[in-house]
Amino acid sequence: MAKIAIFDFDGTIVNTITDVALSFNKALETHGFPTHPMEAFDGFVGGNLETVVSRMLPKDAISDENIDKVKFTYREIYGTSPKENTKPYDGIMGLLQDLKDAGWKLAINTNKGQKLVDDLTAELFPEGMFDSVVGYLESRPSKPDPYGVKMICEECGGDISDAIYIGDGMSDVNTAINAGIPCVFVTWGQGDFDGDFDDVVSVSCVEGLRNELLG
Structure with a gap:
């Protein structure tokens, strides 16, 4: 066998980390949340998407509603981006x-x-x-x-x-x-x-x- x-x-x-990070920052910015430097994303990614988003949101902004907003916007941005990197x-x-x-x-x-x-x-x-x-x-x-x-x-x-x-x-x-x-x-x-x-x-x-x- x-x-x-x-x-x-x-x-x-x-x-994929550069294109993933760029898309996440655009999604965060869309909803008025702080963005992060590229090197921070090594500590964010891993696990399911809800877990990843919760790691990058400010602690006082973590909620199912905010996670869903950023998650769906990220999927839209990342799905249509050229992924040149x-x-x-x-x-x-x-x-x-x-x-x-x-x-x-x-x-x-x-x-x-x-x-x-x-x-x-x-x-x-x-x-x-x-x-x-x-x-x-x-x-x-x-x-x-x-x-x-x-x-x-x-x-x-x-x-x-x-x-x-x-x-x-x-x-x-x-x-x-x-x-x-x-x-x-x-x-x-x-x-x-x-x-x-x-x-x-x-x-x-x-x-x-x-x-x-x-x-």
């Missing part, structure tokens, strides 16, 4: 191709909206690179729920015991733990590795990830 490599998207295989991390394309050549199934599991991740994947990667792409839909649970992992394994025709999760945030670690599969935490993204977990290792470069997956 071919192994299944499940990748987070933002901060793991694609550097978004691209795969150096070395990722070669690693993905090597995994494909070695018989692996490749998948994406992200809390980014399904249409957005479908469009970006089609734009940034060769056709057929990924065997399954599972993004956010309101009709199904988001990470760290293991729903997406189970869906991917089914679509890839494999068992969950064949899968390994690769991500840059604690939501990715928790998704892997909840699914009962090993995880590789990559440190080049926006997350901080926090804790000592069984079946979780961290790597600081794409070559380190290659060694973990291909030996």
Whole structure:
């Protein structure tokens, strides 16, 4: 049975932070909230969109109403922006191709909206690179729920015991733990590795990830 490599998207295989930050600042400004310097967004992103928005709002402005306003405006702005700064991390394309050549199934599991991740994947990667792409839909649970992992394994025709999760945030670690599969935490993204977990290792470069997956 071919192994299944499940990748987070933002901060793991694609550097999206600049375009994400620009869109969030426009959304915040639209509703009269303070904007943030680019470097602050490393500490904001990770998890579902509601959690991300709550981190960047002033503490006295955190409410369901304000979170929803910024969230929906951000989705509109980001969805229609050109994303000129978004691209795969150096070395990722070669690693993905090597995994494909070695018989692996490749998948994406992200809390980014399904249409957005479908469009970006089609734009940034060769056709057929990924065997399954599972993004956010309101009709199904988001990470760290293991729903997406189970869906991917089914679509890839494999068992969950064949899968390994690769991500840059604690939501990715928790998704892997909840699914009962090993995880590789990559440190080049926006997350901080926090804790000592069984079946979780961290790597600081794409070559380190290659060694973990291909030996």
